[in-house]
Amino acid sequence: MLTSPGRVRYFPACLLVKVCTFKSEDSHKLTMVLNPVISKLSGKLVVLASASPRRLEILTNVGMRFEVVPSWFKENLDKALFKKPYEYAVETAKQKALEVAKRMPFKHLKTPDIVIGADTIVTVGGLILEKPVDKQDAYRILSRLNGKEHSVYTGVAIILCHEKEDQEIEYKVVDFYEETKVKFADLSEEMLWEYIHSGEPMDKAGGYGIQALGGMLVEHVQGDFLNVVGFPLNHFCKELDKIFNSPSSDTADRRCTLAAEGMAGEIPEDHSSAVRKRNVAQCGSRDRFEFPHRIADLLDGFKASKALFTACKLKVFDLLASAEYLSATQVAGNISGSLMGTERLLDAVVSLGLLEKLKLGDTIAYRNTEQTSRYLVSTSELALNEYILYCDERVWPLFTHLEQSVLEGVSQHDHAFGKRCEEPSKHACCNHREKQLQFMKAMHSMAKVAGSHVATAFDLSSFRTACDLGGCTGAMAFAFSKVHPALSVIVFDLPAVVEMCAHFHPRGQDLSRVTFVAGDFFSDDLPKADLYILARILHHLPAEKVHALLSKLSEICKPGCGVLLSEIFLDEGTRGQSSGILQALTMTQGVQRSAAEYSLLLQKYGFTQVSIKHTGNFLDAILGVKP
Numbered sequence: 001m002l003t004s005p006g007r008v009r010y011f012p013a014c015l016l017v018k019v020c021t022f023k024s025e026d027s028h029k030l031t032m033v034l035n036p037v038i039s040k041l042s043g044k045l046v047v048l049a050s051a052s053p054r055r056l057e058i059l060t061n062v063g064m065r066f067e068v069v070p071s072w073f074k075e076n077l078d079k080a081l082f083k084k085p086y087e088y089a090v091e092t093a094k095q096k097a098l099e100v101a102k103r104m105p106f107k108h109l110k111t112p113d114i115v116i117g118a119d120t121i122v123t124v125g126g127l128i129l130e131k132p133v134d135k136q137d138a139y140r141i142l143s144r145l146n147g148k149e150h151s152v153y154t155g156v157a158i159i160l161c162h163e164k165e166d167q168e169i170e171y172k173v174v175d176f177y178e179e180t181k182v183k184f185a186d187l188s189e190e191m192l193w194e195y196i197h198s199g200e201p202m203d204k205a206g207g208y209g210i211q212a213l214g215g216m217l218v219e220h221v222q223g224d225f226l227n228v229v230g231f232p233l234n235h236f237c238k239e240l241d242k243i244f245n246s247p248s249s250d251t252a253d254r255r256c257t258l259a260a261e262g263m264a265g266e267i268p269e270d271h272s273s274a275v276r277k278r279n280v281a282q283c284g285s286r287d288r289f290e291f292p293h294r295i296a297d298l299l300d301g302f303k304a305s306k307a308l309f310t311a312c313k314l315k316v317f318d319l320l321a322s323a324e325y326l327s328a329t330q331v332a333g334n335i336s337g338s339l340m341g342t343e344r345l346l347d348a349v350v351s352l353g354l355l356e357k358l359k360l361g362d363t364i365a366y367r368n369t370e371q372t373s374r375y376l377v378s379t380s381e382l383a384l385n386e387y388i389l390y391c392d393e394r395v396w397p398l399f400t401h402l403e404q405s406v407l408e409g410v411s412q413h414d415h416a417f418g419k420r421c422e423e424p425s426k427h428a429c430c431n432h433r434e435k436q437l438q439f440m441k442a443m444h445s446m447a448k449v450a451g452s453h454v455a456t457a458f459d460l461s462s463f464r465t466a467c468d469l470g471g472c473t474g475a476m477a478f479a480f481s482k483v484h485p486a487l488s489v490i491v492f493d494l495p496a497v498v499e500m501c502a503h504f505h506p507r508g509q510d511l512s513r514v515t516f517v518a519g520d521f522f523s524d525d526l527p528k529a530d531l532y533i534l535a536r537i538l539h540h541l542p543a544e545k546v547h548a549l550l551s552k553l554s555e556i557c558k559p560g561c562g563v564l565l566s567e568i569f570l571d572e573g574t575r576g577q578s579s580g581i582l583q584a585l586t587m588t589q590g591v592q593r594s595a596a597e598y599s600l601l602l603q604k605y606g607f608t609q610v611s612i613k614h615t616g617n618f619l620d621a622i623l624g625v626k627p
């Protein structure tokens with residue numbers, strides 16, 4: 001039975017909202033909230049109790065703001081206890097979310113308003129298929145699906161956390177499931193094995209990912225496609241609507257059941273009661289004020305950043321990547337640290353969700369989470385370590401002089417680094433090789449993480465040649481050339497930068513379609529191209545330089561040519577913090593802009609066909625094409 005077959009009726013625009021083409025008079029409507037239900041969550045502490053990048057992307061794409069706190073609940077419920085497979089998925093989702101909801105008040109020192117848990121399973125002939133444990137297992141699972149129709153169920157639990165008068169926290173659960181039927185094509189053994197060797201099946205229920213290579217295996221889908229990807233967005237929005245838009249004032253009660261007692265992850269009484277007390281600030285017996293979670297978080301924000309920086313600098317994550325798990329004593333020995341200090345750092349990083357803490361007999365051990373292995377181990381393809389070290393050494397000192405910066409309105413670089421140091425962004429122009437290399441490594445690590453999202457933001461099939469102005473190490477250019485096989489990319493940067501680029505060339509990728517040209521984009525002729533890319537360039541330039549560069553591009557671009565800007569877009573109409581605004585605090589020239597402002601800028605220079613993409617990654621993208 002399909003719960004609601006073949007529909008995207010409720011919020012038809014929600015998947016389209018982030019990429020839109022518009023004329024200038026429409027620009028003010030650009031970020032109008034098209035999803036009134038998601039907007040009900042603004043101002044609430046919403047937590048996704050899942051580390052799945054696919055769920056994260058689905059929810060980020062519709063503009064939802066939330067924290068990710070992966071659940072520690074072990075997915076090992078006895079399937080035999082459930083009459084229907086979806087009951088198992090719903091219960092797993094519920095336990096995952098409840099574990100996080102109950103852990104946060106004493107581990108993260110804050111109580112979420114809403115915790116969302118989800119669990120996706122694949123069933124065929126009543127049998128639940130798990131994630132494959134190895135390639136043979138993947139073959140066994142995929143062979144079962146081959147040529148047949150199967151069901152994908154995602155169980156979702158929405159936990160509403162409510163503080164009662166007596167300071168106890170009440171957990172109410174709204175749960176539901178969605179079923180989608182998927183028919184696999186008849187696949188040859190060769191194709192199955194080719195897919196298995198791609199590595200994609202390994203972390204996915206049913207051994208395939210429909211949103212990527214696995215999409216090639218699928219003949220048709222009946223029901224919600226996103227449910228197969230991992231999250232039934234449409235059904236979720238309907239449930240939110242019932243919770244928040246019901247005419248009844250106590251709508252949650254109508255819909256919810258109280259969470260069962262005695263679930264996994266019990267809270268030690270002493271911790272929880274202390275925190276609960278903290279969670280209610282009282283003024284007289286009748287007036288209660290909500291505890292200022294946001295402010296409390298911000299008070300701890302710098303401690304959390306510094307704990308991350310320190311763990312990175314001491315190579316804690318690299319060390320943990322070299323073993324399955326390590327005790328604090330082993331870590332301390334390897335980093336030449338004190339046991340007490342190391343233990344405290346490890347526990348702090350656990351509380352930030354970047355490490356897992358295990359009890360193995362009498363030993364307490366630590367290991368990297370999946371996300372940490374991907375982003376914080378320096379040998380990983382997507383390692384952010386260089387950017388983190390850069391933040392620690394070059395950005396943190398600037399922020400310690402923020403007050404002076406605000407009062408004086410001038411660069412605090414001399415105060416932060418001493419008179420001889422240059423601004424980090426000018427390293428490329430000076431001979432300070434070491435600092436320049438550090439800056440390039442930082443840019444490189446972030447561009448590698450954002451690159452594929454920016455490169456796939458738009459249909460670029462009409463362009464044959466691109467020129468990445470200020471393309472630095474070529475990270476972005478290589479990402480573009482990887483996903484657009486017909487595109488050749490020229491990286492144009494200052495001579496001192498181009499000289500050091502070979503160090504960053506990717507291994508195992510065709511290098512022939514990316515070339516490097518040294519020059520100054522203000523004073524030199526620019527290489528001819530159909531598309532000019534400017535990633536993280538314009539926000540840092542004063543108005544007259546933005547004008548000079550865009551005028552130059554406008555002059556050399558013929559109809560059909562384009563300019564693609566990749567920047568952090570300021571959020572419009574929301575009150576959440578924006579990394580663009582925070583970055584601007586230490587900028588002494590230039591200005592951060594919203595997507596609508598970048599759009600107007602492109603249109604002013606003749607690139608009037610504008611498309612915008614909020615990528616959900618570090619950098620967003622906007623494409624302007626000359627008609």
Ligand SMILES: C[S@@+](CC[C@H](N)C(=O)[O-])C[C@H]1O[C@@H](n2cnc3c(N)ncnc32)[C@H](O)[C@@H]1O
Pocket residue numbers: 425428429443444447469470471472473475476492493494497519520521522534535536537
């Ligand atoms: C903030 S970095 C951005 C790097 C890259 N686009 C990215 O997003 O990863 C700015 C880049 O612009 C380059 N740049 C600055 N002024 C330049 C100029 N006048 N001509 C060419 N490149 C320049 C710098 O060398 C540096 O590589």
